Amino acid sequence: GESVGLHLPTLSVQEGDNSIINCAYSNSASDYFIWYKQESGKGPQFIIDIRSNMDKRQGQRVTVLLNKTVKHLSLQIAATQPGDSAVYFCAERNSGGYQKVTFGTGTKLQVIP
Amino acid sequence: DADVTQTPRNRITKTGKRIMLECSQTKGHDRMYWYRQDPGLGLRLIYYSFDVKDINKGEISDGYSVSRQAQAKFSLSLESAIPNQTALYFCATSETGSAEKLFFGSGTQLSVL
Helix, strand or coil: CCCEEECCCEEEEECCCCEEEEEEECCCCEEEEEEEEECCCCCCEEEEEEECCCCEEECCCEEEEEECCCCEEEEEECCCCHHHCEEEEEEEEECCCCCCEEECCCEEEEEEC | CCCEEEECCEEEECCCCCEEEEEEECCCCCEEEEEEEECCCEEEEEEEEEECCEEEECCCCCCEEEEEEECCEEEEEECCCCHHHCEEEEEEEECCCCCCCCEECCCEEEEEC
């Protein structure tokens, strides 16, 4: 069945350093992989996605890497800032039917000033 | 103004009571969703609707019902609330064809005593 999981529940990073958040997935039928950011007291916010036929996609200060061989997804944040402190969720979209999005359990990123 | 508005933001109720959570959106999206968030479990899909006449059960629909009153409104009801329905509830929307990019409301924290 579908499952999306994370390797680390909490990640502490010094301000200015790069952050890497990892995620494992098991559903080979997913056609999109997505990262969401959830700040305290708010709903999740879309950050970036990647199609299953790609292995890398870059955004503003963020890069998503997809390794389909080992079913691994990562989010890299360059020059981490205090405003990056949040819980990050990986998610996957099912390619069939209603294209449902399934979320992982989240990683908390703490930025140390 | 928020694009996806949930009311109320917080609600405390007693076991056996009927509760309705409301969601309205100004994004003009056809697709609307209700998710539930519990600590350590990520977000789980309760119900989703692709238009006013299309409503579908998600992975945890037991004990819940929904109503899509209009394109912009999607409400979630707990007919007889129980304590294990205590959770943070999120409404979300997406464009047709971009189901991976969800737009979330700020959430409703529901406590069932």
